[in-house]
Amino acid sequence: MMNVSIPPIRREMAEQARAYIDQLTKPPGSLGRLEDIAAELAGMTGELLPRVTPPGVLVFAADHGVAAEGVSAYPAEVTAQMVSNFANGGAAINAFSRHIGALLQVIDVGVAAPIADERVIQKKVRPGTNNFATMEAMTMSEAEQALHVGYEQAVSVIGQGGRTLIVGEMGIGNTTAASALLATLTDEPLERIVGKGSGIREERLAHKRDVIRRALLLHQPDPAKPIEWLAKIGGLEIAAMAGAMLAAAERRIPILLDGFICTVAALVARQFAPNVAEYMIAGHRSQELGHDIALRLLGKEPLLDLRMRLGEGSGAAVAFPLFVAATAMVNEMATFASAGISTGEEKGEKQA
Numbered sequence: 001m002m003n004v005s006i007p008p009i010r011r012e013m014a015e016q017a018r019a020y021i022d023q024l025t026k027p028p029g030s031l032g033r034l035e036d037i038a039a040e041l042a043g044m045t046g047e048l049l050p051r052v053t054p055p056g057v058l059v060f061a062a063d064h065g066v067a068a069e070g071v072s073a074y075p076a077e078v079t080a081q082m083v084s085n086f087a088n089g090g091a092a093i094n095a096f097s098r099h100i101g102a103l104l105q106v107i108d109v110g111v112a113a114p115i116a117d118e119r120v121i122q123k124k125v126r127p128g129t130n131n132f133a134t135m136e137a138m139t140m141s142e143a144e145q146a147l148h149v150g151y152e153q154a155v156s157v158i159g160q161g162g163r164t165l166i167v168g169e170m171g172i173g174n175t176t177a178a179s180a181l182l183a184t185l186t187d188e189p190l191e192r193i194v195g196k197g198s199g200i201r202e203e204r205l206a207h208k209r210d211v212i213r214r215a216l217l218l219h220q221p222d223p224a225k226p227i228e229w230l231a232k233i234g235g236l237e238i239a240a241m242a243g244a245m246l247a248a249a250e251r252r253i254p255i256l257l258d259g260f261i262c263t264v265a266a267l268v269a270r271q272f273a274p275n276v277a278e279y280m281i282a283g284h285r286s287q288e289l290g291h292d293i294a295l296r297l298l299g300k301e302p303l304l305d306l307r308m309r310l311g312e313g314s315g316a317a318v319a320f321p322l323f324v325a326a327t328a329m330v331n332e333m334a335t336f337a338s339a340g341i342s343t344g345e346e347k348g349e350k351q352a
């Protein structure tokens with residue numbers, strides 16, 4: 001792991017798509033960012049008329065030992081409780097997945113409590129990580145196993161017909177792990193990286209930053225050694241999300257990113273294969289403080305800004321209809337020639 005070989009995107013197909021989009025019955029550029037999305041999807045898939053439905057939504061759940069430090073607004077048992085909620089179809093990601101016709105899978109990659117529900121895919125690598133404030137979160141072998149779980153799950157959902165990959169997560173404490181990972185990729189101070197996650201108060205936010213500061217001093221994690229980096233301060237679901245992204249890019253499947261945790265997982269994936277990022281589009285800007293820094297590092301501008309801060313893949317699911325609109329534009333619109341409509345240039349018209 002991770003011996004992935006991700007093909008370069010087909011830039012000539014993206015260019016061909018742009019030229020074709022300019023022939024559609026609208027002033028050039030008038031569908032704005034949708035035109036960019038359509039061209040990017042063509043470059044990723046290698047197809048002028050790509051299909052993006054159905055999306056595969058993978059929600060990876062795992063617990064975090066660092067939750068014992070009081071870094072979340074919620075108790076750790078909420079992870080397992082929310083997994084039951086996912087299984088019962090009652091979470092935000094369930095509602096949104098139904099409305100976009102997604103193939104939704106919920107995967108236990110490391111929930112602390114036993115999950116005995118056949119609607120949850122059982123891939124537990126270990127029951128939660130260790131508290132990385134005092135010891136390494138997991139072994140390197142476990143980090144690799146978690147990456148593999150994600151990789152295999154993406155292969156599976158793509159095999160079932162998934163044409164876009166959305167990855168979400170559930171794990172109380174995971175904004176602490178994601179912030180710690182992000183902090184090692186930038187010189188930005190923790191005051192600009194570490195946010196309120198599920199909604200902690202200001203006093204607790206200072207404590208959360210202290211916990212991360214101490215952990216970074218203790219472990220000296222090096223992102224250039226990504227398995228070791230993940231093992232020291234990462235999370236099982238974050239590793240799985242990264243693995244899933246690698247599998248999708250390898251198969252030319254576009255990846256629609258969710259919020260803060262997901263973008264950090266994308267940065268993790270990039271540590272394994274730099275060009276994986278060419279297959280990603282950022283779905284939304286999360287309210288989580290560090291998300292802008294993570295997006296900037298990844299070089300992505302988010303499609304939506306709805307002041308969301310949930311995770312689970314919810315922001316990506318809400319952005320997905322933009323993929324549908326972009327591909328419908330290319331697939332269904334008439335061209336000036338086919339509709340017999342005069343072009344502005346032919347008439348020598350200028351915009352007033």
Ligand SMILES: Cc1cc2ncn([C@H]3O[C@H](COP(=O)(O)O)[C@@H](O)[C@H]3O)c2cc1C
Binds near residue numbers: 170312
């Ligand atoms: C009921 C509930 C549902 C959630 N769904 C996603 N998260 C989000 O909040 C958690 C991260 O925040 P922190 O690091 O502060 O614990 C993750 O589980 C994330 O998916 C939830 C959190 C809660 C409480």
Ligand SMILES: O=C(O)c1cccnc1
Binds near residue numbers: 198260312
């Ligand atoms: O943007 C996210 O992924 C996020 C933000 C807050 C809490 N959980 C997740």
